[in-house]
Amino acid sequence: MLRIQRARLLVITLSSAIALAAPAPAGAEDTEPAVVPNGTLSSPTVPDPGWGSTPDGWSGGGGLASVSRANHPQGFQALTLSDPATTQPFSTRIRGVRAGATVTLSWDDNPDRCAAGIANRTYSVTVAGTANQPGKFATNPNIGKANWYLGRTYSFTAAEDAPQISFTSTVTTDTQCKPMVTNVAAKQTAPPPSPPKQNDPCAGDAASGPACKNAAGGQAKIDNCPATDRNCLASVAGDGKAEKTGIANETQAVADFGKIPRDQDPNTAAAGLCALPDALVADVQPGESPVPPHQWWYC
DSSP states (O other), rough: HHHHHHHHHHHHHHHHHHHOOOOOTTTTTOOOOEEEETTTSSSSSSSSSSSEEOOTBBSSSSEEEEHHHHOOOOOEEEOOOOOOTEEEEEEOOOTTOOOOOOOEEEEEOOOTTTTHHHOEEEEEEEEEEEOOEEEEOOOOOOOOSOOEEEEEEEEEEOOOOOEEEEEEHHHHHHHHHHHHEEEEEEEEEOOOOOOOOOOOTTTTTGGHHHHHHHHHHHHHHHHHTTTOHHHHHHHHHSSHHHHHHHHHHHHHHHHHHHSSSOOOOHHHHHHEEEEHHHTTTTTOOOOOOSSSSSTTTOO
16 A cells, blocks of 8 residues: 555655646746736826726727726726727827837726627627637626626737727627726737847948949959968958058157157246237226236236
């Protein structure tokens, strides 16, 4: 009996190790935060019980229901999705998302408190990008009171920075009974970093310029020279005589500059500066200035 228990323990331990070592699936869940402005639709605050205007940070949509009118289990305000023929889709942009990121949008929906027997309220979620098909959703059944579904999701790949998302009612019967949404949030997996910009001055259209053509031609000639043939390399690149002469001249100029005397008697230096101020005060007579000109400066 003890041997069987040990064997079972060994199997359990090995199974746990294998589970811990298993790689994450290819379609791993998006986990990095993205910003949905006013996702719980808390601003502006709507007095209970009643209706308000479009939430801050959003556009379009229908009426904004107060906390008691929405009757969300977490106490959020909510917005009804009105007839798209008369009202713009309920839209906003997800901040902090770059083109190419994968995004998972989540929210809660409710058929409001329509009478039992009315069909589930339908709506769509759309985002820019030809690869992103509209998401089609239906609320929980109507039971005459709030019947919230928590945690609907829709995933897409951002075709633009700060992609715009839109909720649109698709109800065609009993249109006075509208779907309701709130608690909109998003997570993302950022795209890989962009490759560094090309620093080659001869890249792209510049390659056809005269300077780049000459450089390319010279490089081709050098490539054809044997590595040990100095004469071949010199015939293409030159022997460097002009560069060597320039370096020698610059070295001599620096040396000559260093030989110039830098020390001079202060009085001798100041005397050379007195000609201009002396000329400026030459016509100033005694008594025309509270401070005699000869006291203004060294001169």
